[in-house]
Every structure is written in C-alpha cells, then in structure tokens.
C-alpha cells in the first residue's frame with residue numbers, strides 16, 4: 028500500500044497513475060472535504076510536463092474538455108500604461124499552455140479515483156518506520172495508517188519533508204497581495220475588457236500588477252512586491268502608496284477588488300536541495316522543490332507523479348528500487364527548472380523589469 032499525503036495536483040496525479048497501473052494507493056488530505064476551501068486561480072499546464080502526466084493518467088480528453096485555450100492570451104504593459112506586447116490566441120491555436128481552473132483540475136483528478144482512495148480531514152502529524160519496512164503514519168485526529176511507501180505530496184510547508192531533511196523554505200524577497208473581482212464582465216466591464224481573456228501584466232520598478240481571468244468570470248488581481256522585507260498586511264491605503272506613480276488604471280484595477288486582500292509571502296527551497304535516500308519514503312512537488320511561482324511548480328509536481336508512478340509500476344515488488352530510480356532524475360530535472368525560475372524571478376524584480384520581460388517573451 029502506498030500512502031500519499033496531500034491532495035494537490037502532484038498527490039492526486041500520482042494516485043490516479045498508480046490506480047491505472049493497478050497499484051494500491053490512498054491519499055490523506057488535511058482539508059475536510061473537496062469543497063472545504065477555494066483552490067485559487069488558474070494553472071497553465073505545459074505539453075511536456077503537466078499535460079504529459081495527464082496523458083499518462085488517461086485523462087487527456089477530460090482535460091481538453093475543460094482547459095481554456097483563450098487563457099493563453101497575454102498582455103504586457105509597463106507601469107505608465109504603455110502596451111508592450113499583446114498576444115491573442117487564434118481559435119485553432121495549439122493547446123501548448125492552456126489554462127485550467129485549479130478547482131476543475133482537482134475535480135477532474137478526484138473524479139478519476141475509485142471510491143475510498145481519498146481520506147479527507149486527515150492532517151499528517153508524523154510517521155515512524157515500521158519494523159520490516161514501510162511506515163506507520165499518524166494523523167492529527169488521533170488515527171493512524173500503515174503503508175509500504177510514504178509519499179510526501181503535502182506542499183510548501185510539508186511535514187513529511189522533515190523526515191528526510193532539516194532544510195526549510197526561506198523568504199524569497201517577494202510578497203503577493205491578492206484580491207478578486209467577481210463576475211467582472213457585469214460588475215466592472217471596463218476593467219474586464221482591459222484585462223481580456225487571459226493574463227494581463229503591468230511591470231514597473233520592483234513591482235508587478237498581474238491580473239488573470241478565470242473560467243468562472245472572476246478576475247484575480249495580484250500586486251507582487253519585490254523587496255527584502257516582507258509586506259505583512261495590506262489595506263487600500265498601503266496599496267495606493269505602493270502604486271504611487273503608476274497609471275490610474277492600475278489603481279482602479281486593485282481598488283475594484285473585494286476586501287480583504289490576501290497577503291502571501293513567497294518562500295523557496297534551495298535550488299539544488301537533495302537528501303539522503305531512506306527506505307520507504309519520498310517526496311514530490313513543492314514538498315521536494317519549492318521554486319518561485321513563475322508557472323512551473325504544478326507542472327513539475329505532476330511530472331514527478333508521472334515519473335514516480337512509472338518507476339513503481341516497473342518495480343511493484345521493490346518500492347525502494349522505484350524510489351532510487353525516481354529521486355535522482357527528479358532532483359536533477361527540478362534543480363535545472365528551479366534555476367531557470369529563479370532567473371525569471373530576478374528579471375521580474377530588476378529596475379528595468381518591463382523591458383527585460385519584453386525581451387524574454389520575444390526571445
């Protein structure tokens with residue numbers, strides 16, 4: 028039995044791929060139910076990573092039915108309001124990086140699992156090696172479960188990670204202040220037209236205003252601030268001060284958000300983090316390689332799941348061998364991706380970030 032901690036994109040993709048291969052696996056998730064909290068905005072899933080994993084999971088058709096081709100639209104501006112780049116997606120454009128609502132992705136994966144494959148309301152509290160191999164996993168509600176392999180897919184603040192390494196994520200010098208405009212076409216038609224069908228970024232010195240249309244008509248807005256000390260909380264006056272000198276349209280976009288704003292500090296793990304392999308346990312996704320949020324984390328988590336699922340399917344009677352095949356390949360791949368992601372994050376935080384990002388997208 029394989030126990031997966033966490034029902035994010037990584038954990039659920041692994042559970043599905045293992046079930047496709049006839050391997051017993053269950054997911055233990057801290058949330059009380061699938062509807063316990065909103066899942067956040069959109070994810071763009073790439074052909075060779077997130078979409079590849081969904082193909083291996085036998086879910087490509089279901090994905091294409093809910094993916095938003097037009098979500099690939101992109102507008103890039105500078106903080107004065109000058110439009111630098113506009114990419115509109117033709118109706119027959121390839122689905123290279125279509126957007127999918129996180130809720131749609133989670134539902135698609137959950138619906139693909141057999142009954143009883145997920146336990147809600149089980150918050151991982153610790154695990155002890157079992158004599159003879161595997162782990163006994165303890166949950167905050169006092170229950171426990173046994174497994175032959177424990178997979179930590181429990182995200183940025185992973186508790187499973189602590190069984191393999193003392194390394195913890197550190198603040199990356201970026202804080203995102205996030206809000207939403209619901210039913211934007213009706214409530215804020217001018218702003219909705221300005222943002223368009225996909226992503227809308229305005230980049231200024233040390234800050235970005237990023238807006239994104241979701242499938243349900245909500246526009247999610249983020250003011251991303253790059254500075255050594257984290258922004259701890261945000262009210263309209265703080266935000267107005269941060270946007271001093273920016274074109275009034277960006278003030279209007281942020282002011283249209285429903286209060287309160289959510290303030291999220293970005294944390295990262297060291298780019299080349301590894302750990303000494305231990306029998307009966309491994310990590311995937313943000314638990315293994317937390318990188319700046321520049322569009323790779325979920326894609327890599329799902330590719331981890333595909334690679335681990337493949338390794339287990341090839342070695343069903345020797346799970347430690349499967350982990351030995353999976354971990355070094357995953358760690359090498361993700362170190363390279365984390366390095367690239369950190370470089371993009373640095374470009375976005377520089378003094379001439381708008382022009383740098385224009386060059387990046389044109390190149």
Ligand SMILES: Cc1cc2nc3c(=O)[nH]c(=O)nc-3n(C[C@H](O)[C@H](O)[C@H](O)COP(=O)(O)OP(=O)(O)OC[C@H]3O[C@@H](n4cnc5c(N)ncnc54)[C@H](O)[C@@H]3O)c2cc1C
Pocket residue numbers: 032033034035036037038055056057058069070071072149150151152180181182183184185186203311312313314320321322323324325326327328
């Ligand atoms: C603003 C933003 C935008 C992003 N945009 C993109 C994008 O466009 N494309 C992309 O590829 N990536 C994007 N990312 C990154 C992406 O969200 C993550 O990399 C991805 O969600 C990681 O997936 P995961 O399955 O490893 O972890 P998570 O999605 O974090 O899932 C972990 C799961 O574990 C559960 N859990 C946590 N602790 C416990 C516990 N103790 N016990 C049981 N369960 C637990 C959580 O409730 C959660 O369900 C973005 C990130 C941010 C912050």
